[in-house]
Amino acid sequence: MSLTLEQLRKHFQQRGLKFTSQRYAVYQALASSTEHPSVEALYSIVKRSYPTLSMNTVYNTLETLKEIGIASEISLWHDKARFDANQTPHHHLVCLGCKKIEDLFDNTLDALALSPRAKHRYQILGHRVEFHGYCSDCNNRKDKPKKRREPKWLKKD
Amino acid sequence: MSLTLEQLRKHFQQRGLKFTSQRYAVYQALASSTEHPSVEALYSIVKRSYPTLSMNTVYNTLETLKEIGIASEISLWHDKARFDANQTPHHHLVCLGCKKIEDLFDNTLDALALSPRAKHRYQILGHRVEFHGYCSDCNNRKDKPKKRREPKWLKKD
DNA sequence: ATGGTAAATAGTAATTATTCCTAAATAGGA
DNA sequence: TCCTATTTAGGAATAATTACTATTTACCAT
Numbered sequence: 001m002s003l004t005l006e007q008l009r010k011h012f013q014q015r016g017l018k019f020t021s022q023r024y025a026v027y028q029a030l031a032s033s034t035e036h037p038s039v040e041a042l043y044s045i046v047k048r049s050y051p052t053l054s055m056n057t058v059y060n061t062l063e064t065l066k067e068i069g070i071a072s073e074i075s076l077w078h079d080k081a082r083f084d085a086n087q088t089p090h091h092h093l094v095c096l097g098c099k100k101i102e103d104l105f106d107n108t109l110d111a112l113a114l115s116p117r118a119k120h121r122y123q124i125l126g127h128r129v130e131f132h133g134y135c136s137d138c139n140n141r142k143d144k145p146k147k148r149r150e151p152k153w154l155k156k157d
Numbered sequence: 158m159s160l161t162l163e164q165l166r167k168h169f170q171q172r173g174l175k176f177t178s179q180r181y182a183v184y185q186a187l188a189s190s191t192e193h194p195s196v197e198a199l200y201s202i203v204k205r206s207y208p209t210l211s212m213n214t215v216y217n218t219l220e221t222l223k224e225i226g227i228a229s230e231i232s233l234w235h236d237k238a239r240f241d242a243n244q245t246p247h248h249h250l251v252c253l254g255c256k257k258i259e260d261l262f263d264n265t266l267d268a269l270a271l272s273p274r275a276k277h278r279y280q281i282l283g284h285r286v287e288f289h290g291y292c293s294d295c296n297n298r299k300d301k302p303k304k305r306r307e308p309k310w311l312k313k314d
Numbered sequence: 315a316t317g318g319t320a321a322a323t324a325g326t327a328a329t330t331a332t333t334c335c336t337a338a339a340t341a342g343g344a
Numbered sequence: 345t346c347c348t349a350t351t352t353a354g355g356a357a358t359a360a361t362t363a364c365t366a367t368t369t370a371c372c373a374t
Contacts, residue, residue: 134282170371
């Protein structure tokens with residue numbers, strides 16, 4: 001399920017990133033948790049084995065794990081709260097470029113329900129669907145993905 | 158669509174909350190925007206007509222609007238970032254009580270797509286579905302909704 | 315209309331999450 | 345083993361939110 005040490009090392013080295021014990025430990029902590037941990041939670045866990053660990057390293061590592069596609073941030077809008085006075089059921093279409101949020105009215109999405117199995121364990125009050133992508137404006141003027149300098153010895157796979 | 162002054166007044170007064178010009182102005186600003194504004198955005202708008210407005214008032218007002226059910230916060234997890242190493246498609250089930258997040262594997266949810274009309278304007282990279290409710294634990298020991306002292310003159314409708 | 319009172323506001327300070335900065339440490343190619 | 349660019353640790357800076365408190369105000373009772 002989660003990556004082995006060797007797989008992980010490969011992910012890093014293929015991109016010219018160093019494979020450090022801190023990065024390994026943070027990945028391990030994240031991958032072995034089912035609780036969708038916060039930065040602080042990971043910091044606390046890893047700090048037990050790396051007492052000099054800094055928060056910064058956890059932030060950086062998570063950013064790197066996201067960039068190489070082996071972890072994700074599940075809280076898309078954690079930066080600041082956003083509000084809506086429209087109380088009719090609807091969903092959202094979020095542009096990852098300009099952060100614009102469009103309303104999405106769609107009966108099919110409104111009608112989604114939990115599987116009966118999950119349902120009996122939860123009292124569900126609502127659900128949200130958000131689609132992520134680039135709006136036509138941002139899609140055109142979209143920045144090329146951040147380019148790390150590729151090491152000359154890079155092995156394509 | 159959005160509430161009239163009198164409807165709004167009623168919402169407040171029925172719950173023993175005072176109907177202040179600041180609250181009205183914040184609601185107006187929120188309801189007349191399609192941009193899902195942040196606290197700061199609302200503050201800037203309303204401050205034009207209420208130069209002494211404080212951020213605190215905007216925060217409080219939004220909290221109140223949420224409590225009485227005439228506005229919502231669309232960013233459920235804005236407080237801190239949460240991460241996941243599981244890269245297989247899945248969705249989430251969030252307990253509003255204990256904030257626990259469970260994974261939800263469901264092919265139907267994975268397969269949701271934008272309506273063709275919306276689709277042609279966006280390059281969609283993914284989507285997420287989150288269900289909100291109370292897990293069985295929290296449902297049992299769930300706090301009764303915060304009780305404001307009901308004024309004796311309260312009119313039931 | 316007026317006064318009394320609990321609630322709301324403004325303003326500021328405190329807290330929390332995140333980002334920025336820099337010197338020291340180190341992974342990994344040469 | 346050496347060199348160097350990257351990474352780390354630690355602390356400072358910033359941004360979002362919450363807490364605190366004196367003053368003001370909405371609104372019920374008179």
